[in-house]
Amino acid sequence: MRDVLLAAGDDIQVVPLLRAGVKQQWPGLAVIATRLFGELTEVDEDHLCVPGDPLAGVVTFADGELELAAAIGEHLGVRHRGAAAADKLTQRTVLRSAGLTAVAARSITAAADFDTVLAEFGLPFVVKPRRGAGGDNVTIVDNPDKVATLKGSWRPEQALYAEQFIPTAAPEADAWHADYVSVEVQSVDGRHDVITTFGKFPVHVRENSADGKVATTGDILPCHLPASVRREVEDLVIGAHRVLPIGDGVTHTEVKLGAAGPEIIEINCRVGGHLNRLTKLRSGFDLVRQALLITAGLPPQDLPADDGERAVAGMFVPFPTEDGTVRSNVTAAALKDAGAAAVDEIARQGAARSDTDALACNVVLDRATAEDLRQTAAGFLVRLRELFAEDAIGHHDWTETMITRLGARDHAGGHAFAQRAEGV
Amino acid sequence: MSSDLVVRSHWCAVLGVAEADAGDRFFETGGDSLLAIDLIQRIEADLGVEVPVEVLFTDGSLAALIEASTAAAST
Numbered sequence: 366m367r368d369v370l371l372a373a374g375d376d377i378q379v380v381p382l383l384r385a386g387v388k389q390q391w392p393g394l395a396v397i398a399t400r401l402f403g404e405l406t407e408v409d410e411d412h413l414c415v416p417g418d419p420l421a422g423v424v425t426f427a428d429g430e431l432e433l434a435a436a437i438g439e440h441l442g443v444r445h446r447g448a449a450a451a452d453k454l455t456q457r458t459v460l461r462s463a464g465l466t467a468v469a470a471r472s473i474t475a476a477a478d479f480d481t482v483l484a485e486f487g488l489p490f491v492v493k494p495r496r497g498a499g500g501d502n503v504t505i506v507d508n509p510d511k512v513a514t515l516k517g518s519w520r521p522e523q524a525l526y527a528e529q530f531i532p533t534a535a536p537e538a539d540a541w542h543a544d545y546v547s548v549e550v551q552s553v554d555g556r557h558d559v560i561t562t563f564g565k566f567p568v569h570v571r572e573n574s575a576d577g578k579v580a581t582t583g584d585i586l587p588c589h590l591p592a593s594v595r596r597e598v599e600d601l602v603i604g605a606h607r608v609l610p611i612g613d614g615v616t617h618t619e620v621k622l623g624a625a626g627p628e629i630i631e632i633n634c635r636v637g638g639h640l641n642r643l644t645k646l647r648s649g650f651d652l653v654r655q656a657l658l659i660t661a662g663l664p665p666q667d668l669p670a671d672d673g674e675r676a677v678a679g680m681f682v683p684f685p686t687e688d689g690t691v692r693s694n695v696t697a698a699a700l701k702d703a704g705a706a707a708v709d710e711i712a713r714q715g716a717a718r719s720d721t722d723a724l725a726c727n728v729v730l731d732r733a734t735a736e737d738l739r740q741t742a743a744g745f746l747v748r749l750r751e752l753f754a755e756d757a758i759g760h761h762d763w764t765e766t767m768i769t770r771l772g773a774r775d776h777a778g779g780h781a782f783a784q785r786a787e788g789v
Numbered sequence: 790m791s792s793d794l795v796v797r798s799h800w801c802a803v804l805g806v807a808e809a810d811a812g813d814r815f816f817e818t819g820g821d822s823l824l825a826i827d828l829i830q831r832i833e834a835d836l837g838v839e840v841p842v843e844v845l846f847t848d849g850s851l852a853a854l855i856e857a858s859t860a861a862a863s864t
Contacts, residue, residue: 366822367846393826400842696806697818707817713805 366394368641369426370401372654377661380420382408382437384430408433413440422660424614426635426653428496444660446612451634454495454526456609460629463608465601468628470528476516482527483512489530493631494523503579505530505570532624541739541770542589543567545621545630547637548602549644549652551668552613553659557606559599560615560652560668561644562588563637567770569683569763571723580723582763583680584640586647587671587735590622598627605629615656639679639727642709644669646731647677676738677706678730682749684712685762687723691716692755695726703748704741706731718756725753743771792836792859799831800851811852815845822846836862 373379381398385407388395399405406415413436422444425434431448438445450456457470471482473492482490489507492515497503502523506512519525533544543565551558564585571578588595602618609632617637619630636652644650650669658665684691697708705728712721721727730745732738746768750759759765790798800809803824815825829842836858844857 367816367825370843370846391823391826393830394823397822397826397829397842400839401846697804698806701818707814708819709816710821711819 366398366401368653369657372641372651372657374654377654377657377663378403379657380415380417381405382415382423382434384433385409385412408437410436413437415441419443421662424635424656424660426656428633428635431496431634444613444662446614446634446660447610448634450609450611450632452495453493453497453631456605456629456632457526457528459609460605463604465605465608466628467625468529468531470526473519473523473525473527474521476519479506479512479516479519479527483509486527486529490527491530492525492527495526496524505579531621531628531630534622534624541566541742541767542585545619546588546590546598547584547640548599548618548620549637549640550602550606550616550618551655551659551665552606552611552616553665554613557603558668559603560650560655561586561648561671562590562595562599563640563643564588564590566678566680566767567763571683571687580683581681582683583678584637584643585676585678585738586643587673587676589735594622594627598622601627601629602632605632613659615652615659639681639709642707642729643677643679646729647673647675674734676732676735678738678742679709679727680730680742680745681727682725682746682758683763684718684723684725684753685757685760687718689718691718691725693725693753695752699752700726700728700745700749703752704745705729725749725756725758739771743768746771790835792862793855795835796832796855796858797851799828799835800854803828803831809851811850811855813851814849815851815854816849820849832858838862838864 369379379402381402383395383405388407395405410433420441420443423434423438425431431451435445435448454470454472457466457468460466489505492504492506494502545565547563549560551560566583569580569582571580598620602620611634615636617633621628621630636656641652644652648669650666655665691712691714694714695711697711700708700711707729708726710721710727712725730738730741732741746764750764797809801807804819825845829840829845832840838861840861841857844853
C-alpha cells in the first residue's frame with residue numbers, strides 16, 4: 366500500500382479495488398486505504414463494475430488477483446494485463462513450442478500422476494502450483510519418499526504441475542550467488558525492454574519439510590553476471606515475452622543458470638516482490654510507478670542507468686525450521702548495528718515462526734561496492750548467528766553455509782556458469 | 790498524557806522496542822502496512838482525533854508523526 370501511495374505521486378489517481386472478504390477480515394486496512402486513496406470499491410468475480418469516473422486501467426501486484434484484475438479490465442474495456450500468461454504450465458508449453466526451453470512439463474490432475482511423472486522425468490523433478498510466486502509451494506522432488514508425501518497430500522485445488530529439473534552448472538564451492546537471476550521487463554504497446562536484472566542469494570531448502578519446500582532468500586544489484594552471459598539471459602527473456610500473451614505492464618522473470626545455458630523458470634505477470642526498494646535505492650527507479658504509468662497509458666519513466674559501483678541487496682534470513690515459536694529477542698536496532706541499512710521485518714520473540722513465513726528477518730544492505738556488500742553480508746550473518754542463537758540460526762543451516770561462502774574469496778564472475786559461457 | 794508520549798509509547802509497543810529515536814523511520818525499523826494501521830488506530834483511540842495517516846506512509850519518521858498528531862490533537 367505504501368509503495369503504491371508513493372509511486373502514484375500527484376499525477377496518478379489510484380482507485381483501490383478490494384475484495385469484499387478483505388474488508389470484513391481487515392477493517393482497519395479498509396479504513397486506512399480509504400483515507401489514503403479515497404472511496405474503496407468492493408469487487409469479486411460476480412461484481413466487476415467500478416462506479417465513479419472511468420478508469421484508465423486496472424493493475425494488481427498480487428499473483429492471486431491477476432485473473433480478477435484481468436476480468437475487471439476486460440469488463441470495463443480499459444487497459445489491463447491478460448491473465449492467460451500467468452499460468453506456469455501454459456508458459457512452459459508455449460515456450461517449448463517456440464523452441465525457447467528444453468524443459469518438459471506435465472499437469473498433475475490426480476495423485477497417480479506423480480508416479481507417471483517420476484517414470485517419465487526420473488529424479489529429481491520439480492512440482493509447482495500453476496499459479497504462485499516467490500518459491501511458494503515449490504517442491505524439489507529428489508527421492509521416492511517425497512513422491513509418496515506429495516501423493517498423500519495432493520488435492521485438485523492445489524492446481525499443481527511437474528516439470529523437469531534444470532541442472533545447474535557446477536558452482537564453485539565458495540560462490541555466494543544463486544544459480545538463478547531475475548529479469549524485470551516492461552512491455553508497452555507490444556515493445557518489451559529490460560529494466561534491470563537481479564542477482565540472487567541461494568535458495569533455502571527447508572530441512573524439516575518432508576516435501577522439500579524451497580524458500581527464496583534475497584536479491585542483489587548489480588547483477589554479478591559477466592556482460593555476455595547477462596545478454597544471453599536477457600535475450601531469452603525478451604524472446605519469451607514476444608511469444609507469450611503477456612500484455613502491457615511490468616513482469617518479473619526468473620531464469621536458471623543451467624548447465625546447458627539459461628532456462629526460464631517462470632514469468633510472473635506483475636512487479637517482483639521486495640525489488641522496488643532496491644531499484645529506488647540504487648538508481649531512483651520506481652518499478653511500481655512504472656507499472657502504474659503503463660497501466661494508466663501515461664509516458665513511462667526512462668529506463669534506469671545500470672552503471673555505478675553501488676551495491677544493494679535485500680536479504681530474507683530463514684529460520685532452520687518452520688515450526689515453533691521465536692525464542693530470541695532481537696531488535697531492529699541490533700540488526701542495523703550489524704550492518705543492515707533498513708529492516709523491513711523482524712521476527713518477534715514469542716511469536717510463531719510461521720508469522721513471518723519462517724524468516725528471522727528481512728533487511729536491506731547498501732554498500733559502495735559489490736565487494737563491500739559481500740563483506741557486510743558476511744559480517745551481518747555472523748552477528749545474526751549470535752543474536753538468534755536461541756533459535757539455532759547459523760548451525761547446519763542456510764546461514765552457516767552462506768557465512769562460509771561469503772567469507773571465502775570470490776572469483777571473478779562468482780559462478781562456474783560464467784566460466785562455461787566465457788570459454789574459460 | 791501528552792501527544793508526544795502517546796505516539797512514542799504506541800510506536801514502541803507496535804514495533805516491539807523499548808525506546809525509539811525521533812529520526813527512526815517506521816518502515817525501516819520493522820514496520821509494515823498492517824503494523825502502521827495498528828499504530829494509527831491506537832494513537833487515534835487515545836487522542837480522540839484523526840491523525841493524518843499519510844504522514845506515516847510518506848515521511849514515516851517518529852518526529853513527523855508526533856508533530857502531525859500534536860497538531861491534530863490541538864485543533
